[in-house]
Amino acid sequence: MHRGAVAHRAGQAAEMAVADDYQRRGYGVACMRWRGRAGEVDLIARDGDGLIFVEVKRGRSFSRAAERLGRRQMERLCTTAQEFCATEPHGSLTEIRFDVALVDQYGAVRVIENAFGTA
DSSP, X not given: OOHXXXXXXXXXXXXXXXHHHXXXXXXXXXXXXXXXXXXXXXXXXXXXXXXXEEEEEEOSSHHHHHTTOOHHHHHHHHHHHHHHHTTSTTGGGSOEEEEEEEEOTTOOEEEEEEEEOOO
């Protein structure tokens, strides 16, 4: 298997582990890998009438995973979230938050709730 294929599968496994974590904690999974015009959201979870947009980052350690999230990516995620909210009953008034889910080399998950927001 090529290195790119291995990385892709590892990324998918990390996203599934995060989705399982959110479900265990009582959140519904609305979408995985939702693609809009501005980009893709790894996971969208439901918290009552609100939404949680989750960026999943994988690395050898939690700190290495966290280093993979940059400002431009956060801005793109915010724009994509606005696009998704336009499809919701409350539109742009939908309550949202942005989480970052870190997955280490052993598959352990650490979620940083409200990791960033729109400015």
